Amino acid sequence: MTDPQVALSMLALFIGLVFLGFPIAFTLMALGIFFGYFAYFDAGRMWRGFDRLDETASWWESTSLWIEGFYNNRIFDLFINQTYTVMSNEVLTAVPLFLFMGYIVERANIVDRLFSTLNIAAKNVPGSMGVAALVTCALFATATGIVGAVVTLMGLLALPAMLKARYEPSFASGIICAGGTLGILIPPSIMLIVYAAASGVSIVRLYAAALLPGLLLVGLYLTYVIGRAILQPSVAPRPTEEEVPSVKLGTLLWMLFTSFFPLAVLILSVLGSILFGLATPTEAAAIGALGGMVLAVAYRAMSFQRLRESVYLTVRTTAMVCWLFVGSYTFSSVFSYLGGEHLISEFVSGLDLTPLQFLLLAQLIIFLLGWPLEWSEIIIIFVPIFLPLLPMFDVDPLFFGILVALNLQTSFLTPPMAMSAYYLKGIAPPEVKLTQIFKGIMPFLAMVFLSMAIVYIFPQIVYHLPGVFYGN
Template identity: 80%
Template sequence: MTDPQIALMMLGIFIFCVFLGFPIAFTLMAIGIAFGYYAYFDPGRMWRSYNRLEDDAGLWDSVSLWVEGFYNNRIFDLFVNQTYTVISNEVLTAIPLFLFMGYIVERANIVDKLFSTLAVASRNLPGALGVAALITCALFATATGIVGAVVTLMGLLALPQMLRLRYDHSFAAGIICAGGTLGILIPPSIMLIVYAAASGVSIVRLYAAALLPGLVLVGLYFTYIVVRAILNPNLAPKPTEEEVPAVPFGKLMWMLATSFLPLAILILSVLGSILFGLATPTEAASIGALGGILLAIAYRAMTFDRLRESVYLTVRTTAMVCWLFVGSYTFSAVFSYLGGEHVIAEFVQSLDLTPIQFLIVAQLIIFLLGWPLEWSEIIIIFVPIFLPLLPMFGIDPLFFGVLVALNLQTSFLTPPMAMSAYYLKGIAPPNIKLTEIFKGVLPYCGMVLIAMVLMYVYPQIVFSLPEAFYGPQR
C-alpha cells in the first residue's frame, strides 16, 4: 500500500471506531500514534539504541536499551510538542473562564426570575410565554454556551408554565429546544473560540461576524412564534388576568432592572470589551467570570458547594476540549504527512465544483456529522479537513466559520439524533412524547436553512460588522 492509501485507511478506522462508541479524544491519540510510528519510523534511530548493547550487559540494562530503541521514534516527540502547543494556546485560555462564568450564572437563580419577568412584560403579545422563553433562552445560552444546561433548566422552568397555560406540546417544546442551541452561534460563543483556535481566524473578527447572523436567527425564531400564534391561537392561548396578572409600570421596571438588566449588562460588558478592543477574549472572559461570581453573591446564591461544582464542571469540560485538540493535532499531522490531505484536495479538484457547490457539499457533510458527533468533535477533527480547501474556491474562513456555527444548530434539532429533544425529554412530564418534541423542532431547522440562504445571498450580513470595527481583512 502507498502512504496516501494508508492515510485513508487511518481515517476509515477512526470513523469506524467512532461509530463503535470509543472515546473520541483517546481514539484520535491512539490511531495517530500507531500510524505515526509507521510514518516516522527510522531504522537508524532505533538501531543506534540497540547497538549500545554489550555482550556482558545486565538484564536491566538490556531491557532499558530495548525500550529506548522502541521509543526512539519522532511520533512521540510530535505528541509531546502537540500537547504543549495546545496547553500554551492563548486563545484556548478563554474557554475555562467562559465555562466558569456559564456554570456560575446557571446556579445563580437568575433564569427563573428573568423568565417570570419577561412573561409579565410580554403578556399582550401573541404567544407571550413562548416569546419570553425564547428571549430567556437566548440570553442564558449566550451567557453559558452549554446547550444541555440551557434546555434542561428552561425545560424545568418554562415548559410547565406553558403547559399550564394550555400551550400545544410540540409548539412549547420546539421553542425551548431551538432557543437552547443559540449559544453555539451568538457571541461570546465557546464554539467560535474553538473554531478560531483550529483555523487561525481572529476571534474578535469572528465574534463580530457572528453577531448579526445570530440576531437574524433570533428574529426568524421570534417571527415564527408570533405568526404561528396569530394564525392558530389554540397553539398558544392568550393568558387570562388570573394566570398572568398585569403589574404596575413602576413594578415592571423594577422587575426588569433586577432580573433582565444584570445578565444583559454582564453579557454586553464581556462582548463589548472584546469587540471594541478594550480587552482580549481571555481578559474579557476573566471579567465575565468575576461578574458571574458577583451576580451569584448579589442573588444570595453563592455557596461553597455551588462554587466547587462549577469549578469541577469547568475543569472536566475544559479537559475534554483540550484532549480533543491534542488528539486532533496528532492525528491530522500524521494524516497530512502520509499524504491524506493531498488525496482529498485532488479528489475535490477533480469534481470541478463551483464555490457555491463546494459550500453546499461541505455544509451537507457537516450536517450529517452532527447526528453522531458533538459540535466540539466536528470543529476540532473534521472542519480542519475543509480549511486547506477554502483557498482553492476563494472562500473566506471567517465566512465558512459562521456558516458552520449556523449549520451546527441543526445538529441539535434534527431527528433522529436531535440532542436538544433528548435533553428536554429527560426532564419533561411523561405525557410529552418524543415524537411531539421532534415535530416541534423541525420548523426551526427550516429557519436555520433560511438564515444560511440569506448569508449566501447577502454575505455582508457576515462581513459588515468586522469591516466596520476593524477594517477590511488583509
C-alpha cells in the same frame, strides 16, 4: 500499501471506532501514535546504540537499549510538542473562564426571575409566553453556551407554565429546544473560540461576524412564534389574568432592573470589551467570570457547594476540549504526513466544483456529522479537513466559520439524533411525547436553513460589523 492508502485506512478506522463508541479523544491519540510510529519509523535511529554492546553485555543493558530504541521515534516528540502547543494556546485560555461564568450564572437563580419578568412584559404580544421563553433562552444560552443546561433548566421552568396556559405541547417544546441551542452561535460563544483555535481566524473578528447572523436567527424564530400565534391562536392562547397578572409600569421597570438588566449588562460588557478592543477575549472572559460570581452573590445564590460544582464542571469540560485538540493535532499531523490531506485535496479538485457546490457539499457533510457527534468533535476533528480546501474555492475562513456555526444548530434539532429533544424529554411531563417534540422543532430547523441561505445571498451580514470595527 502506499502512504496515502495508509492515511485513508487510518481515517476509516477512526470513523469505525467512533461508531463503536470508543472515547474520541483517546482514539485520536492512539491512532495518531500507532500510525505515526509507522510513518516516522527509522530503523537506523531505532537500533542506534546497539553497536556499543559486546558479548559481555548484561540482559539489563540489552533490554534498556531496546526500550530506548523503541521510543527513539519522532512520533513521541510530535505528541509532546502538540500537547504543549495546545496547553499553552492563548486563545483556548478563554474557554475555562467562559465556562465558569456560564456554570455560575446557571446556578444564580436568575432564569426564573428573568422568565417571569419577560412573561409579564410581553403579555399583550401574540404568543407572549413563547416569546418570553425564547428571549430568556437566547439570553441564558448566550451567557452559558451550554446547550444541555439551558434546555433542561428552561424545560423545568417554562414548559410546565406554557402547558398550563394551554399551549400546544409540540409548539412549546420546539421553542425551548430551538432557543436553547443559540448559545453556540451568539457571542460570547465557546464554539467560536474553538473554531478560532482550529482555523487561526481572529476570535474578535469571528465574534463581530457572528453577531448579526445570530440576531437574524433569533428574529426568524420570533417571527415564526408570533406569526403562528396570530394565524393559529389555539396553539398559543392569550394568558388569563390569573396566569400572568398585570402590574404597574413602575413595578415592571423594577422587575426588569433586577432580573433582565443585570444579565444583559454582564453579556454586553463582556462582548463590548472584546469588540471595541478594550480587552482580549481571555481578559473579558475573566471579567465575565467575576461578574457571574458577583451576580450569584447579589441574588444570594452563592455557596461553597455551588462554587465547587462550577469549578468541577469547568475543569471537566475544559479537559475534554483540550485533549480533543491534542488528539486531533496528533492525528491530523500524521494524516497529512502520510499524504492523506493531499489525496483529499486532489479528489475534491477533480470534482470540478463551483464555490457554491463546495459550500453545499461541506455543509451537508457537517450536517450529517451532527447526528452522531458533538459540535466540539466536528469543529476540532473534521472542520480542519475542509480548511486547506478553502483557498482553492476562494472561500473566506471567516465566512465559512459562520456558516458552520449556523449549521451546527441543526445537530441539536435534527431527528432522530436531536440531542436538545432528548434533553427536554428527560425532564418533560410524561404526557409530552418525543414525537411531539420532534414535530415542534421541525419549523425551527427550517428557520436555520433559511438563515444560512440569507447569509449566503447577503454576505455583508457577516462582513459588516468586522469591517466597521476592524476594517476590511
